[in-house]
Amino acid sequence: MIPAHGGRLVDRLVRSEERERVTKQLGSLPKFQLNEREASDLELIATGGFSPLEGFLNESDYVSVRDRMRLSNDLPWSLPVTLAVKPGDKAKYQPGQDLALVDVDGKVLGSMHVEDVYQVDHKTEAEQVLRTNDAAHPGVEYLQSITNTYLGGRISMVERRAHTQFMDFRLDPKETRVLFKHKGWKRVVAFQTRNPIHRAHEYIQKCALEMVDGLLVHPLMGKTKGDDIPEDIRFECYNALLGQYFPKERVAMSIFPAAMRYAGPREAIFHALVRKNFGCTHFIVGRDHAGVGNYYGTYDAQLIFDEFEPGEIGITPMLFEHAFFDLKSGAMGTDKTCPPAEEKGQRVFLSGTKVREMLSNGESPPAEFTRPEIAQILMKSMTPKS
Amino acid sequence: MIPAHGGRLVDRLVRSEERERVTKQLGSLPKFQLNEREASDLELIATGGFSPLEGFLNESDYVSVRDRMRLSNDLPWSLPVTLAVKPGDKAKYQPGQDLALVDVDGKVLGSMHVEDVYQVDHKTEAEQVLRTNDAAHPGVEYLQSITNTYLGGRISMVERRAHTQFMDFRLDPKETRVLFKHKGWKRVVAFQTRNPIHRAHEYIQKCALEMVDGLLVHPLMGKTKGDDIPEDIRFECYNALLGQYFPKERVAMSIFPAAMRYAGPREAIFHALVRKNFGCTHFIVGRDHAGVGNYYGTYDAQLIFDEFEPGEIGITPMLFEHAFFDLKSGAMGTDKTCPPAEEKGQRVFLSGTKVREMLSNGESPPAEFTRPEIAQILMKSMTPKS
Numbered sequence: 107m108i109p110a111h112g113g114r115l116v117d118r119l120v121r122s123e124e125r126e127r128v129t130k131q132l133g134s135l136p137k138f139q140l141n142e143r144e145a146s147d148l149e150l151i152a153t154g155g156f157s158p159l160e161g162f163l164n165e166s167d168y169v170s171v172r173d174r175m176r177l178s179n180d181l182p183w184s185l186p187v188t189l190a191v192k193p194g195d196k197a198k199y200q201p202g203q204d205l206a207l208v209d210v211d212g213k214v215l216g217s218m219h220v221e222d223v224y225q226v227d228h229k230t231e232a233e234q235v236l237r238t239n240d241a242a243h244p245g246v247e248y249l250q251s252i253t254n255t256y257l258g259g260r261i262s263m264v265e266r267r268a269h270t271q272f273m274d275f276r277l278d279p280k281e282t283r284v285l286f287k288h289k290g291w292k293r294v295v296a297f298q299t300r301n302p303i304h305r306a307h308e309y310i311q312k313c314a315l316e317m318v319d320g321l322l323v324h325p326l327m328g329k330t331k332g333d334d335i336p337e338d339i340r341f342e343c344y345n346a347l348l349g350q351y352f353p354k355e356r357v358a359m360s361i362f363p364a365a366m367r368y369a370g371p372r373e374a375i376f377h378a379l380v381r382k383n384f385g386c387t388h389f390i391v392g393r394d395h396a397g398v399g400n401y402y403g404t405y406d407a408q409l410i411f412d413e414f415e416p417g418e419i420g421i422t423p424m425l426f427e428h429a430f431f432d433l434k435s436g437a438m439g440t441d442k443t444c445p446p447a448e449e450k451g452q453r454v455f456l457s458g459t460k461v462r463e464m465l466s467n468g469e470s471p472p473a474e475f476t477r478p479e480i481a482q483i484l485m486k487s488m489t490p491k492s
Numbered sequence: 493m494i495p496a497h498g499g500r501l502v503d504r505l506v507r508s509e510e511r512e513r514v515t516k517q518l519g520s521l522p523k524f525q526l527n528e529r530e531a532s533d534l535e536l537i538a539t540g541g542f543s544p545l546e547g548f549l550n551e552s553d554y555v556s557v558r559d560r561m562r563l564s565n566d567l568p569w570s571l572p573v574t575l576a577v578k579p580g581d582k583a584k585y586q587p588g589q590d591l592a593l594v595d596v597d598g599k600v601l602g603s604m605h606v607e608d609v610y611q612v613d614h615k616t617e618a619e620q621v622l623r624t625n626d627a628a629h630p631g632v633e634y635l636q637s638i639t640n641t642y643l644g645g646r647i648s649m650v651e652r653r654a655h656t657q658f659m660d661f662r663l664d665p666k667e668t669r670v671l672f673k674h675k676g677w678k679r680v681v682a683f684q685t686r687n688p689i690h691r692a693h694e695y696i697q698k699c700a701l702e703m704v705d706g707l708l709v710h711p712l713m714g715k716t717k718g719d720d721i722p723e724d725i726r727f728e729c730y731n732a733l734l735g736q737y738f739p740k741e742r743v744a745m746s747i748f749p750a751a752m753r754y755a756g757p758r759e760a761i762f763h764a765l766v767r768k769n770f771g772c773t774h775f776i777v778g779r780d781h782a783g784v785g786n787y788y789g790t791y792d793a794q795l796i797f798d799e800f801e802p803g804e805i806g807i808t809p810m811l812f813e814h815a816f817f818d819l820k821s822g823a824m825g826t827d828k829t830c831p832p833a834e835e836k837g838q839r840v841f842l843s844g845t846k847v848r849e850m851l852s853n854g855e856s857p858p859a860e861f862t863r864p865e866i867a868q869i870l871m872k873s874m875t876p877k878s
Contacts, residue, residue: 443698
């Protein structure tokens with residue numbers, strides 16, 4: 107089995123037999139309320155998804171990650187995982203302190219030992235990590251919503267944040283590793299998505315699957331933009347697609363409970379490293395991975411892998427070009443594998459805007475673009491409820 | 493560019509300015525007539541296709557290759573490349589001697605410095621290399637047609653054997669390397685075939701191509717079995733397929749001038765190593781690679797790669813399962829990527845026998861099995877000429 111990033115799968119979950127005692131102790135500590143992204147980070151740190159991180163970044167790791175995509179020990183890490191104090195609370199914290207981390211309803215999720223309290227410059231962070239300072243970028247918008255005082259320190263988790271949906275599909279890194287072993291998969295490719303899967307992505311997944319033993323469809327279902335398709339609809343789409351068009355023995359689905367950062371290239375590296383922690387050996391990177399708007403070049407999220415030695419990343423990126431249905435060859439493909447288009451309309455491809463327009467008019471996109479079963483679900487979800 | 497096997501691309505071609513002088517000198521040497529396989533081996537040794545070999549194997553390398561798939565210096569090498577003396581000529585050769593190597597018409601092709609004259613046991617060779625001693629196996633049949641006295645020694649080549657066809661498509665390893673560099677391909681996958689390309693193989697090629705920069709279609713056009721499809725027909729098929737269904741910028745075709753050994757698994761390793769010498773980084777291995785009859789298990793030629801460390805082989809094998817058109821998903825795929833067949837006939841696949849039968853009846857196989865342009869060429873070739 108592929109080792110976790112840094113060599114050891116982090117486990118910062120308080121054991122069930124100690125949970126009651128520890129939770130009681132935490133009751134007496136100052137409370138720190140986590141926002142949705144921070145709560146999701148807590149869960150992924152504690153369960154090893156963010157190995158080797160054992161907590162929120164301290165200043166030296168933060169600066170190193172921000173400026174050179176590496177932790178201070180040189181291990182590649184591309185996104186700052188940080189905890190910002192609430193406005194007006196800046197003076198409340200000092201190194202050495204223990205905090206109880208609570209969710210928006212005040213429920214205790216875990217604890218943190220503050221090692222570091224430091225000031226950051228959001229403009230520098232945005233420019234380095236997001237490659238933009240435009241307030242219209244959701245990552246920049248997030249930075250503008252938080253303070254510039256960060257706390258660094260190790261965490262423990264006593265309680266999961268409140269998940270109510272897809273409970274059978276929430277596998278921790280430890281569990282996906284058991285699953286792959288049980289299935290006898292040595293080489294597993296992970297597919298990250300925050301959208302319904304149209305045929306272009308089905309094609310890429312199958313291409314990748316031909317090279318390995320199994321496919322993990324690992325949809326991100328944490329905090330996303332308001333105009334992304336709702337989680338339950340996406341879940342229904344994934345189930346329909348896998349049930350109808352894939353062999354059960356070769357595909358698994360699990361929820362990736364992370365928040366989207368829309369950091370494009372940097373987030374592609376992050377998504378790959380994290381999937382290594384989940385036990386995957388390969389990771390699909392298509393065009394515009396984790397992108398938003400026009401902030402990143404179409405293939406920037408592929409090119410960034412060249413900035414590391416393959417052994418440093420450890421998980422193998424599988425890079426794909428823009429896919430479409432080619433009417434001449436009667437098959438899906440890309441510019442790499444299809445004959446040149448001799449006439450307009452030889453290739454079936456629709457823009458996201460066009461697809462949304464068709465679906466909301468109750469019109470099904472062509473079967474060459476979207477499987478009819480998926481189109482049905484999407485159309486139904488877009489019909490105004492009476 | 494990927495280094496040749498052993499680190500250095502062998503070049504045993506006499507330079508053109510010296511050719512006349514050397515050929516004259518060779519005129520005075522004892523003549524040794526090469527059969528078709530031996531002449532092909534000479535060409536591939538001299539042009540570096542068989543790097544690191546610089547000649548026909550001496551006894552210690554022969555035994556080492558036969559018994560442990562390695563040269564005596566431990567470098568992987570899976571097939572003996574040997575030169576057998578003609579019946580009755582056994583006593584004619586001794587170490588230290590120089591020979592002129594001539595073709596069946598007596599034309600001088602090159603020279604050999606005899607380092608070793610040794611006796612072999614064909615039964616052991618067949619059992620180790622071909623995994624059978626059955627006289628019906630074409631490799632066993634070949635061994636039975638030659639003597640068991642082999643000559644080992646370094647060769648030089650002054651003259652190509654007489655090629656009359658496909659002259660623009662006969663690239664030496666040096667030349668394919670220039671081509672790949674010129675095309676800007678860093679990762680190149682080679683496809684070996686001795687058959688027309690039906691859609692199953694087109695699918696595998698395209699799947700592989702999605703992962704790399706370019707595809708080298710490298711059909712073996714040396715000595716094959718009598719019932720394999722003739723070279724000119726195959727060549728016409730390849731041209732039609734590449735012209736109609738691939739983008740020119742991503743595919744190259746060149747003739748692989750080797751003789752088929754039908755050694756299945758061992759030949760898969762051999763085919764991969766040799767393609768590394770041609771500058772390829774990846775090599776496609778489908779089911780029954782280089783097999784014949786029922787001598788090898790369907791995926792033996794894939795499993796044999798596990799007997800080496802990946803770094804030892806150097807070229808990456810891309811392993812594919814049996815491919816077919818799946819009517820449910822409307823696409824090509826394999827058991828790995830297609831939904832389970834719910835009904836007989838959901839998957840379009842025909843046996844070789846069935847295809848030959850249809851073609852010779854002037855009946856085109858379905859377009860899901862063979863591209864119509866290819867079917868046309870094959871049908872035409874099977875119509876008895878009046």
